[in-house]
Amino acid sequence: HLSPFWISGQDYTGRTALDASMAFARIVQSLVTWTVASFYGSLVSVSMAFSIIRRGPRAFFSYKVRQDRPKCLDDPALGTHGYVRLKSSGLRFHYVAAGERDKPLMLCLHGFPECWYSWRHQLNEFRDSYRVVAPDLRGYGETESPQPFGYRGWPNFSMSHLTTDVRELVEALGYSSCTLVAHDWGGVVAWPFAIDNPELVDKLIIMNIPHPGVFVKYMNSHFSQFRRSWYMFLFQLPWLPEILVRSFDFQMIAGSFKGKKMGCRRADAITEEDLEAFKYTFARPGANMSAGINYYRAAFKTFPPRSYKNTKVTCPTLMIWGDQDGALEVGLTEGTDKFVPDFTLKMVPGASHWVQQDQPDVVNGIMKDWLKNKGA
Numbered sequence: 286h287l288s289p290f291w292i293s294g295q296d297y298t299g300r301t302a303l304d305a306s307m308a309f310a311r312i313v314q315s316l317v318t319w320t321v322a323s324f325y326g327s328l329v330s331v332s333m334a335f336s337i338i339r340r341g342p343r344a345f346f347s348y349k350v351r352q353d354r355p356k357c358l359d360d361p362a363l364g365t366h367g368y369v370r371l372k373s374s375g376l377r378f379h380y381v382a383a384g385e386r387d388k389p390l391m392l393c394l395h396g397f398p399e400c401w402y403s404w405r406h407q408l409n410e411f412r413d414s415y416r417v418v419a420p421d422l423r424g425y426g427e428t429e430s431p432q433p434f435g436y437r438g439w440p441n442f443s444m445s446h447l448t449t450d451v452r453e454l455v456e457a458l459g460y461s462s463c464t465l466v467a468h469d470w471g472g473v474v475a476w477p478f479a480i481d482n483p484e485l486v487d488k489l490i491i492m493n494i495p496h497p498g499v500f501v502k503y504m505n506s507h508f509s510q511f512r513r514s515w516y517m518f519l520f521q522l523p524w525l526p527e528i529l530v531r532s533f534d535f536q537m538i539a540g541s542f543k544g545k546k547m548g549c550r551r552a553d554a555i556t557e558e559d560l561e562a563f564k565y566t567f568a569r570p571g572a573n574m575s576a577g578i579n580y581y582r583a584a585f586k587t588f589p590p591r592s593y594k595n596t597k598v599t600c601p602t603l604m605i606w607g608d609q610d611g612a613l614e615v616g617l618t619e620g621t622d623k624f625v626p627d628f629t630l631k632m633v634p635g636a637s638h639w640v641q642q643d644q645p646d647v648v649n650g651i652m653k654d655w656l657k658n659k660g661a
Contacts, residue, residue, distance in 0.1 A: 472493070611637065
């Protein structure tokens with residue numbers, strides 16, 4: 286397989302010896318991954334060198350440590366800040382919650398390079414019907430990151446750790462199940478979580494992230510998607526991705542949300558203050574800048590990859606997809622119904638990868654109608 290293995294959900298433990306064919310497959314996977322990663326790393330290094338020459342090393346390497354939360358993160362209209370400590374890891378998780386505690390739980394999982402603030406429009410919209418909780422995921426924002434920091438910490442971001450975080454977070458919040466809403470890397474975690482913990486997920490809403498079983502097959506047969514996933518390979522390299530993300534005071538974050546290829550299509554979707562909120566995630570004092578990148582590293586290093594054959598998501602599932610996603614092709618939505626018997630797909634024309642921020646009114650309307658039809 287040439288496809289990235291971020292979609293895998295079970296970690297290789299080393300408890301049983303690999304037979305010769307699996308050992309060979311693992312060698313091939315590593316060679317392909319590092320060859321592609323080195324290729325893109327070379328291109329990025331050349332681009333970075335030209336940037337240093339044009340704008341100077343001081344501009345390239347300088348970045349601002351954000352000592353205080355941007356004001357938008359303390360907007361009381363979005364909810365209240367809270368913290369819980371999880372049992373298995375001992376990590377303290379930060380979250381923002383809106384709505385009364387006696388209402389059913391809607392748990393919202395963000396992606397990269399984001400934080401809880403990605404769900405600001407949903408926190409406001411659904412607080413009358415739900416206890417809406419948007420956490421910072423492991424290592425993001427004000428949620429603690431396990432030691433060690435940096436590249437060597439990637440084993441602490443395996444899928445088993447991430448799904449355990451979600452399970453224990455539901456319990457720590459005082460609930461026995463939830464409506465799980467997820468985007469991007471939050472969705473990467475939500476898919477296997479819903480498969481393996483059906484009793485904890487009443488309904489699943491996924492935004493712009495494919496089912497892992499669909500992704501593997503599509504990647505292997507569509508080189509165009511393989512090329513769009515170049516950054517996943519780049520992130521396998523040590524140090525270089527961190528330098529790139531941090532360069533020009535986290536310019537990559539601004540490019541992700543406002544750039545021509547990946548950025549929101551609605552001009553006023555992301556303000557300068559919103560950008561500061563996302564930069565704060567990576568630039569606050571004590572932040573583990575490698576945490577978000579280590580999600581990708583841990584996923585690639587999982588072997589053997591999980592097979593999703595004969596697995597089902599048993600709860601009702603809604604997929605919302607912005608059709609102008611610069612990283613993921615629309616074709617990745619096809620075939621999802623083979624893994625999800627109760628499946629609804631809703632396209633959002635003209636919306637980017639950041640669909641719930643790009644077109645919040647449209648997304649919220651789709652969610653409300655679907656939840657109403659499903660008896661919520």
